[in-house]
Amino acid sequence: MPFSSPSSTGHHSAADRPAMDDHDGDEVPRYFICPISLQIMKDPVITTTGITYDRDCIERWLFVDRRPTCPVTNETLPAEAELTPNHTLRRLIQCWSARHTDRIPTPRTPADLPTIQRLLQELSGPSLCLLSSIAAESESNRLLIIRAGASRRLLCFLTKASPASAYSALSLLLSLRLxxxxxxxxxxxxxxxxxxxxxxxxxxxxxxxxxxxxxxxxxxxxxxxxxxxxxxxxxxxxxxxxxxxxxxxxxxxxxxxxxxxxxxxxxxxxxxxxxxxxxxxxxxxxxxxxxxxxxxxxxxxxxxxxxDGRAALAGHPAGIAMVAKRMIRVSPAADAKAVGILTMLSKYSATAEVVQEMLAVGAASKLCLVMQADCLSGVREKARFVLRLHLGFGRTRLV
Known part of the structure; x- marks a missing residue:
């Protein structure tokens, strides 16, 4: 069972898991450890259930993995779960880390709605870069940018911006995972x-x-x-x-x-x-x-x-050969599409040249293998149709 870290009242429970050690062999205080990552917390925050987690871990748990419960208590957390910075614990961790390991930097203050709205109103290359940086800092920042109406503002901006600015806006849109x-x-x-x-x-x-x-x-x-x-x-x-x-x-x-x-x-x-x-x-x-x-x-x-499509495929020097070669080598889904292509050619564009090429590149033998394989529904019937065409063509040639 993962252990809990201090709540807003400063209480914490004992853990069954051994504590982590630092490089000097000193035991890391258990309440410095995030219950999710089991690593020393850099930005401890308290949930409404009173359990402290590292901000990045609990935000990923709530907003990326979409798990609406407290990992330790399994209590349901509100949809707009408020995460309160645990400043006392953060200062304790920073003091301890400065003495024992590398100093943990003070985390940045989460973005505020007025700042995000101002940046969205003044969209330009610099403001887009700043918004991208803010979104990358935390999941709560990303969600705040979305709530500020970024989708509508960025899409309007895209249709009027220069190529360089439009590219920056696209990068931000993709990173927001709207x-x-x-x-x-x-x-x-x-x-x-x-x-x-x-x-x-x-x-x-x-x-x-x-x-x-x-x-x-x-x-x-x-x-x-x-x-x-x-x-x-x-x-x-x-x-x-x-x-x-x-x-x-x-x-x-x-x-x-x-x-x-x-x-x-x-x-x-x-x-x-x-x-x-x-x-x-x-x-x-x-x-x-x-x-x-x-x-x-x-x-x-x-x-x-x-x-036109059948003519383009048949007219390419390697078109039919490529389709035949992909059968039995990739996946049942690829087999189904390849057989479908050969069926279209055989049904609607079966000139002597096309049928002869299908025979020459080994399409018939591949179709036989497809019929013996674990193929998708309807594929065997299509393969059988194409093979009958080949047999009929062979008899015509003999006559």
């Missing part, structure tokens, strides 16, 4: 924001955070907005896949394409932007992981629902 209920109403039909993000992701030095925030936005925007996306937008997203700056950026770009692709007009724009070739070349580079391959094949399957 909940969907805060962002959703502000993003639903915010086409100006999409235009601004398109400009940012087109710039290599600015796109990493822009594409990550764009991916978050696309989970919340309306269908009406998705149907209005321009060709320039898809060219910018495909450019991120080609640039291969990081796996995280590439995955975000692929997820944006997938979110956009259910509409036929968007599929045509995605193909015209060269996204099929970008994904095939991404796989050929060998810098992808399992999730990237699954997303890439899913995007290709969506593109193959239109004639």
């Amino acid at each position: 909940p969907p209920e805060d962002l959703g109403p502000l993003l639903s039909d915010n086409y100006d924001l999409i235009e601004s993000l398109t400009a940012l992701i087109s710039s290599p030095e600015h796109h990493p955070n822009a594409i990550l925030f764009l991916k978050t936005s696309f989970d919340l925007v309306s269908v009406k907005l998705l149907e209005r996306l321009k060709a320039e937008f898809f060219h910018a997203v495909a450019g991120i896949i080609r640039a291969a700056i990081s796996n995280q950026s590439t995955k975000a770009a692929l997820q944006v394409l997938l979110r956009s692709s259910p509409w036929g007009t968007n599929r045509t724009k995605i193909v015209a932007a060269g996204a099929a070739a970008a994904i095939i070349e991404m796989e050929l580079r060998g810098d992808r992981d399992r999730r990237m391959t699954e997303l890439g094949l899913a995007a290709l399957e969506q593109m193959c629902m239109c004639a």
Whole structure:
């Protein structure tokens, strides 16, 4: 059982766990130890249950892990749990540490609402940097910035700011980890924001955070907005896949394409932007992981629902070979998408050249292996359909 540290009245309970020792062999007083981390506290604060914790630990417990109870007493803590600085204990810890180990610095005073509101009103490069620094100091600061209306203010600022300032605003937005209920109403039909993000992701030095925030936005925007996306937008997203700056950026770009692709007009724009070739070349580079391959094949399957997409895949020198090669090597989800792609080609674009290439790159043998594997529902039926096409093609060739 973890032990409790002093409450606001100064009482504390005995612990079963041995106390920590410092470098000189002197025993660390038990009430200096945070019950969560079992380390000496740097910024002790008291909860409403009277137990003292290190601020960073209890804030993570309450606000990141979302556990609404006191770790020691298991009592429920209010949603807006007030954490009172334990100044007496902090001074005792600092005096003891100065004599025995390195001196523990005095923690910064938590931010106050008027200061945060003033910084949000005067948004600029310096104030954005200061807000980011304040948010990084503690979970309570991060939540205070959100409560001060940061989401609306930052999103308005993004649509008018210079690229450098917009990038700083995006960094702050991502670090705030804003909940969907805060962002959703502000993003639903915010086409100006999409235009601004398109400009940012087109710039290599600015796109990493822009594409990550764009991916978050696309989970919340309306269908009406998705149907209005321009060709320039898809060219910018495909450019991120080609640039291969990081796996995280590439995955975000692929997820944006997938979110956009259910509409036929968007599929045509995605193909015209060269996204099929970008994904095939991404796989050929060998810098992808399992999730990237699954997303890439899913995007290709969506593109193959239109004639231009099937032509782009079949027309790439390594397109069909790459799809066949990924089967049985990645995951059941990747197998399902690969079989779906080959099914689309076989059903709607089965020219003699396409079928011959599928045979030449070993697609038929891979499909046989997929049918024997533990594949997802419906995959065996699709694989069987493609194999029947191959058998029919073989008989025609014999005749």
